[in-house]
Amino acid sequence: MAEYNFEYFTVRFPIDHQYVAHVEINRPDRLNAFVEAMWLNLAQIFNKLSSDPSVRSIVLSGAGEKAFTAGLDVKAASEGMLSSETKNDPARKAALLRRHISEFQDCITAVERCEKPVVVALHGFSLGLAIDLATATDVRVCAKDTRFAVKEVDIGLAADIGTLSRLPKVVGNYGWVKEVALTAREFGAEEALRVGFVNAVYDNRQATIAAAFKMASLIAKKSPVAVQGTKEILNYSRDHSVQDGLRYTSVWNSAALQTQDVSAALLSGLKKRTPTFEKL
Amino acid sequence: MAEYNFEYFTVRFPIDHQYVAHVEINRPDRLNAFVEAMWLNLAQIFNKLSSDPSVRSIVLSGAGEKAFTAGLDVKAASEGMLSSETKNDPARKAALLRRHISEFQDCITAVERCEKPVVVALHGFSLGLAIDLATATDVRVCAKDTRFAVKEVDIGLAADIGTLSRLPKVVGNYGWVKEVALTAREFGAEEALRVGFVNAVYDNRQATIAAAFKMASLIAKKSPVAVQGTKEILNYSRDHSVQDGLRYTSVWNSAALQTQDVSAALLSGLKKRTPTFEKL
């Protein structure tokens, strides 16, 4: 199994899951809490995988039994913030903060922009940033023991790295989102399943990751032209009218339908064989 | 019972369901699979019903016990595609494909644009195009035996006739939609009910169609001014901000509230009678 490391991340290419990459958050002694280097690395990893032709789907998970991630490393963040407090002018401080937030947002958005579908396997503490990150992936599954919370109001701020923009569109219901975002209360796997935040719940971390791999493998066996088009068009549709979505789809497919994958898939269907598709 | 036929479609006006039209896909020997003539006819039928004053709601269903529709008639489609492959220039081929997809999309959109509410009764195989079609109707009910799938990635393409634009807005949840669209896995009636893709599940095809008629009849008894305004404003709101939706509503109702149906309805309410409304 090939593998490479970024600081606090391990990226693996398991032999028994062809075309699937595994990204693991790897700072288990600190509950996988994020420091700035980590979100910069996260973006780099997903940008790289996005154009890697040997990758067709991705599993994202957290190392250690205790947490997917407990969120932002608040201690590190508050030290960082202190240093930026050297500016006295609130407008100038605002400019620095704006840039800082935008850069952080862009790192999370790299997961959404990644051309390959991402299945996230959540477990244990999955707080704050865990939600921001999970809503930028395509499919969420979790272990029974997962403890979720949109934790930000508890540290005096409105979540600003993506949760408030993406979570309502992931679950599709504003009433529940407002409750958990305004109260910061914890919710568990079962509730997450009921409201549609996760697609399935498994017994423990291991079973969850296994299930994520199973789904990622299934996706990796399909035509990458079809799969990547489907991800892109669904993301586009979220933010546009149906009429705009249809137009975008017809333009997208005017190139995509010229692929040899269609005839490969049709032929395999007739011959009851598994089709193989060229890299993309 | 009046009735007329389009190729592969039967349109009926059952005497015991006043103001309700019944559109039946009628190619049961091929699992109601769609060839090009069918989507052109579908559009014509719904355009006609849209302005027919003796129709106030519509039931859409499929003939035969096996399928609502098994989707696109892939064999016919791939033959059609071969003939268009005579062009060698990918840009010119793209232009033809774009036109073709747009025309097909417009046919499905005719169901959404139809001014009268459409209740679809699904059963058996309801694959690919069945989902595109169902998401363009207003309310979905299905039989226990229904086998749904967003099948397109399995034939090497991203669904392009409406599913990827409309399905997430119908069910309101992106996690589940991404899973079924990226894996093409089948799902059944119960799952469809749980995620809100269908409003109710019935024992079999017959019971499902009966239930669809019951709902359509209930709608047909209301003021057509009120009903058609409600459909239009809900469709508008799906693609616009709340503020835009409110403005559109106030302009729409500035004419609609001048109807005599309001006083007719109020008076009937006081007198505990069933109101009757002029045709629209």
Add this chain to the structure above:
Amino acid sequence: MAEYNFEYFTVRFPIDHQYVAHVEINRPDRLNAFVEAMWLNLAQIFNKLSSDPSVRSIVLSGAGEKAFTAGLDVKAASEGMLSSETKNDPARKAALLRRHISEFQDCITAVERCEKPVVVALHGFSLGLAIDLATATDVRVCAKDTRFAVKEVDIGLAADIGTLSRLPKVVGNYGWVKEVALTAREFGAEEALRVGFVNAVYDNRQATIAAAFKMASLIAKKSPVAVQGTKEILNYSRDHSVQDGLRYTSVWNSAALQTQDVSAALLSGLKKRTPTFEKL
């Protein structure tokens, strides 16, 4: 407990729920049905609370055991409408109706625009306008006995004060919304919970109001900077793309993150104390 009255409304500031205001619709002998003075008062109340620094969250409920509100006082409304019928020109009548609807919509929108989160406790008859009003609040809870209906088509009109624009975005599912809006059929607490229209169901009116207060109190204990930012950003995100939502968030937080509440919250977290926050 401080308290003041607007016609048909009581506004209380219960001592045991610091920073929580209680707005009660108070016309129980007429099932809390709304006459024009009431929606004008409603707007005034919520505008006032919006900028009142001693209020951090709001509970909205209805007086009397029978109804949250049975909706518009149709008798009063139809009398009002008759008087406006003195204009003979349909275009001129339309202008008056448009203004009238817009003003009414703006009053309901005042609840949504109120900077403080609003938890609504529903019970008994909650028809028509009750839904318009409830969808403009942030979180909905209800009693077991609640009888909901989007009643408007039964009186010959498309709901025009907010339900058709907001309800689909609250529950996130168009299939169910179309059914209840086109048929005007009643639905109960359990169904409301299942589709996500309400967040929780309680045994009776009293328990529901108690639960609403509990949630409102929990919210009122958080940093008001964080809470009000969260409400605003979530409302903004509903009507904008994710990319626009992220940008708005970063600009908003560029000022909000300069609050002392962040360090107050962090410090209290470390010391396991309850933080206190300055008024806003």
Add this chain to the structure above:
Amino acid sequence: MAEYNFEYFTVRFPIDHQYVAHVEINRPDRLNAFVEAMWLNLAQIFNKLSSDPSVRSIVLSGAGEKAFTAGLDVKAASEGMLSSETKNDPARKAALLRRHISEFQDCITAVERCEKPVVVALHGFSLGLAIDLATATDVRVCAKDTRFAVKEVDIGLAADIGTLSRLPKVVGNYGWVKEVALTAREFGAEEALRVGFVNAVYDNRQATIAAAFKMASLIAKKSPVAVQGTKEILNYSRDHSVQDGLRYTSVWNSAALQTQDVSAALLSGLKKRTPTFEKL
């Protein structure tokens, strides 16, 4: 000539210009500079005229030879701002500022929302707020001596009452707008005419106001149903796609075309008479 006064404003109804109202900014000793009471009054005046059936178009001008308005009364504003500086928390200060700006914006927007077309006659100093105000009207004419400037960057702020949102859409050219907004340089009547900020230039204040009255009178002679629909649809179109604009227009006109004004206008056309139209 009927007339009433608001503080710093005179509203006249000149007998020789039927259906035309004249709003005059009346604080000539201070170059018509705006204090807070003035923008609140401005909103009240335009809201009132908006629904006054005896008004069909409006002329807006400034009293005194020296200025339409020299802009915000900076001295008064900075005193007001000082008092709001009592809050120490930048986030809390931001909340107050946000409310304050929004209220001010809403007052200017009242001119745009006024259902009757507004022709503004500019002369002399027309700085800062003068541009915000002028861009919220429908047609701008000016005297030769007018001295325009988007002055705000010179006092350390980005214009926030409307200029940056409306000016580019009024003139339709971003290059010129960016230059004048980023440099705060003055420009004269001729340049304003060349870039399309004003529709015409006249010799002096008196001739400008006379020309504004002539245009307003011409508009006031047309069908008010047609005129008010035209203003509304043009404002709507500015902020929406062509497809959305067309849909809104068809809904709007479905009521408006039922007016008797159409046949009155057609008949008068045939008989070469001036039509008269019922109040609106």
Add this chain to the structure above:
Amino acid sequence: MAEYNFEYFTVRFPIDHQYVAHVEINRPDRLNAFVEAMWLNLAQIFNKLSSDPSVRSIVLSGAGEKAFTAGLDVKAASEGMLSSETKNDPARKAALLRRHISEFQDCITAVERCEKPVVVALHGFSLGLAIDLATATDVRVCAKDTRFAVKEVDIGLAADIGTLSRLPKVVGNYGWVKEVALTAREFGAEEALRVGFVNAVYDNRQATIAAAFKMASLIAKKSPVAVQGTKEILNYSRDHSVQDGLRYTSVWNSAALQTQDVSAALLSGLKKRTPTFEKL
């Protein structure tokens, strides 16, 4: 020269202007005023030309010396309207009007949707509908004697077939549009040129048509892949943000850049020859 006729239209394919079609409005005895059959025919013609591979650009002009078109044939229209007045209910009448306006709008929109660029040559009376039609084309040129007016308010209605949605985006300036739309005053060729409504003015009808042909021929000599992509992307950009426009462009060109026209054009450039391009 090939040629075919639709009622009131002549469509020619002049031999000396390869790939250019000429559409002539041909009802000169009635100043080319439009009756319903005409706009239906207009749509049919432009839909046909849109997919005709032997057409690469289109000239639109009016027969007879007096008028491009004097607009809607008001006499015919008012008779049609009378017949629709048989409905007494204003809401039902509104439904009919809405459908009627939408159909009419769609016919004009067919010109905009036509995949080939349209150059319109205007002369003489060019009133009302002439403006609606001209704004749906790509480039406008006119004769010195042209008499333009947005005439609709003079017959008691707000222009509803496209002018109010498209004219401001064509000229890019709201001040001038509001003046001519609210006053219905006539404007001439010179003013049309100054505000950018037309691109050039010529001595008379003949010279104008000749100039239109020259421009259309120039366009027809370019790669049709490049030309049709340019028209489509420019129309898309009008109604979308820059960011959306860029994304749409990249998807569009991902197919279009695969054309052999690029190398054909580059090669011809090097060899100083005129390139020839395959039909599209």
Add this chain to the structure above:
Amino acid sequence: MAEYNFEYFTVRFPIDHQYVAHVEINRPDRLNAFVEAMWLNLAQIFNKLSSDPSVRSIVLSGAGEKAFTAGLDVKAASEGMLSSETKNDPARKAALLRRHISEFQDCITAVERCEKPVVVALHGFSLGLAIDLATATDVRVCAKDTRFAVKEVDIGLAADIGTLSRLPKVVGNYGWVKEVALTAREFGAEEALRVGFVNAVYDNRQATIAAAFKMASLIAKKSPVAVQGTKEILNYSRDHSVQDGLRYTSVWNSAALQTQDVSAALLSGLKKRTPTFEKL
């Protein structure tokens, strides 16, 4: 004068123009034609200047007397394209092209996103990419000898790096844009001035650059809080409705108005001194 070099670019900080950076395209022997390394460097330069506190405005110009830039280095580009042609599947080729175009677009967008205003001085050949680049700056000035063309259709493609999305919004007029984009015809300085593509024309390259510096210096003397806010809000407004623009402005200014620059500017105004502003 400080200075540093990127390949094909020189970045200078002229002592006599405090806070102004000068970016020069520096490949004069090839008419400043762009190869891939250049747009990547361009993005890096503008990203760097965007957050450099010692820079408040930027002048962009081209080295050599002959050209600002003659556009894309077609020879280099077509070689690059050839190598990408190794893929046979049109859908896979499309994916590569899409990524390539997006990356190129992002580099040009870096100029627009740069927080500091950019004044571009154009001269000589300013073809194709020159227009893409110029429309991403804030203000355009040019020399008399400038030869502009939207050249792309002449090499068989629709312009895809920004011109078709930005040019119509820069000049605000679609008729002229369509003509020059569909015909690829050259236009000169005078025409560019008339349609508002450039703000001013100067005698030669040197005078143009001098004028650009004068304007940039003027801007650099203003409060950077005010200037950068003005640029950002104007860019935002281009792509949003007026109502959205106003809201964004109020949130932006809620932080920006807390700057000390306002009182510094006001005080200097009273004392007739030039204010100095802290770095940003």
